[in-house]
Amino acid sequence: MPKTIKINKEKLKKFYLQDKLGSYEIAKLFNCSQRTIMNYLCKYLIKTRSVQEAKALSKPRYPRKNFNGNSVQKAYLIGFRLGDLHISKTHPNSPTIRISTNTTKNEQLDLVEELFSKYGHVKKYNRDKNGAISIRCFVNNSFNFLLKKEDNVEKWILKNKYYFFSFLGGYVDAEGTFSSKHNTVFSINTQDKKIMHQISFYLNKYGIQCIKPQLARKMNSVINGVKSNKDVWLINIYNKKNLIILIKSVKKYIKHKKRKTDMIMLLNKLQYVRA
Numbered sequence: 001m002p003k004t005i006k007i008n009k010e011k012l013k014k015f016y017l018q019d020k021l022g023s024y025e026i027a028k029l030f031n032c033s034q035r036t037i038m039n040y041l042c043k044y045l046i047k048t049r050s051v052q053e054a055k056a057l058s059k060p061r062y063p064r065k066n067f068n069g070n071s072v073q074k075a076y077l078i079g080f081r082l083g084d085l086h087i088s089k090t091h092p093n094s095p096t097i098r099i100s101t102n103t104t105k106n107e108q109l110d111l112v113e114e115l116f117s118k119y120g121h122v123k124k125y126n127r128d129k130n131g132a133i134s135i136r137c138f139v140n141n142s143f144n145f146l147l148k149k150e151d152n153v154e155k156w157i158l159k160n161k162y163y164f165f166s167f168l169g170g171y172v173d174a175e176g177t178f179s180s181k182h183n184t185v186f187s188i189n190t191q192d193k194k195i196m197h198q199i200s201f202y203l204n205k206y207g208i209q210c211i212k213p214q215l216a217r218k219m220n221s222v223i224n225g226v227k228s229n230k231d232v233w234l235i236n237i238y239n240k241k242n243l244i245i246l247i248k249s250v251k252k253y254i255k256h257k258k259r260k261t262d263m264i265m266l267l268n269k270l271q272y273v274r275a
Contacts (some may be wrong), residue, residue, distance in 0.1 A: 005032045005264045009044045011195075012037075016046060022054065051122065052091055062121035066142040070072040072166045075157050076253055077115065077146060079167035083151075083174025084108070087146045090138075097144065099137040102128075107257045109135055111173065114255070119143070149195040164202055169253025171199070178247075186246060187235045189216060200235055206249070209242050210235060240270050260261040 007030055015021045015029065041048055049141035069077075070153040081087060084103075088095045099116060103109060112135050113122050120139035127133050157163045176188045190196060196213040203210040220227060239245055247266070247267045254260045 005030060005085045007032075007037075007040045009040075014033065016041065018155060045148075045260060053093065062138065064120045064138075064140040065118065066140060067119060067145075071156075071160075072162055072253075072254075074145065075163040075167040076255075077158065078154070078169040079170025079172075080115070080174050081146045081170070082149065082192065085088060085146070085174075086110075087143075087149065089147070091148055092147040095137050095140055097141060097147065099139065099143070099146070102134050103131045104131045104133070104175055105258075106275045107259075109133055111256050112137065129180065153195055153198045158198060158202055161206055165207065165249050166253045168199065169250050169255070171195075172250065173254060173259055174258040176259065178259065178266045180262070181237060182229070184240065184243060184266055186243055186266075188235045189232060191232055193233050195229065196233045196235055203246070208246050208249070209239060210237055243267075244270055 008247075014025045014028070016023075019028075023034050023041070027034045027037045039049070067074075084101055084249070086100045088098050090098050091135035099112075101112060105114055109124065114138060116122060116137035120137055122135065122137045125134040125136075130185065153167060157167045172188065175190045176186065179185050179187070188196065188199070193213070200210045202211050213233040214234050215231055217223070217228050219231050222228075237246060244267065247263055247270075250262075250265060251267075
């Protein structure tokens with residue numbers, strides 16, 4: 001006859017409820033089957049986890065590394081997140097944070113992969129009918145500083161010049177443009193009214209003259225068949241002196257390949273014109 005396994009109720013509660021072990025892990029501790037553990041959980045009226053809860057507590061399929069950057073790098077990621085990324089927990093108790101975005105631009109896909117692939121698993125999906133590709137990155141809870149999404153830049157970033165320009169680099173990589181084709185101009189065009197006003201204020205504070213953001217498009221306006229669900233705000237800088245100061249302040253933080261190329265072309269044109 002098979003040996004009967006006796007499992008103490010209090011021990012089982014501790015392993016399952018406090019230590020958050022799964023039935024398979026507990027079964028290995030007691031040298032019994034997983035079914036035996038499930039039977040004892042039922043016998044002792046210990047509420048078992050839902051499928052979602054069990055998934056949230058399971059070990060990640062792919063290795064994850066903690067964020068190990070400094071405050072300058074953290075400020076960049078926050079700027080890029082506020083501009084272009086969707087961040088969420090896969091489950092409230094999950095050890096996994098999901099980072100995602102959709103884009104038609106290969107440079108943006110490359111940048112997202114470059115930023116997060118060293119920390120976790122990155123998955124790309126096929127292009128949809130509009131030519132957009134979805135990319136998802138799965139990282140651990142050391143990236144919880146990216147979860148918060150609000151129209152506001154935190155004070156610790158604004159009060160430090162290096163953190164501010166690193167944040168701006170991330171935000172520009174997501175939402176900005178440098179142009180040297182017709183007019184020489186730097187632009188940011190977004191729905192983030194407060195962030196845009198904060199950027200304008202601190203650009204002026206750090207020696208770059210910038211007018212207040214202008215309302216570029218009203219909520220509910222329709223352009224090319226697309227309806228805007230919020231007001232859209234615009235910052236432009238045309239002045240050559242201010243453009244040169246801006247580029248020299250932000251260039252080491254720009255990571256987007258096209259943005260970097262356009263920025264250098266603009267700087268070269270401005271310096272040539274000055275000469």
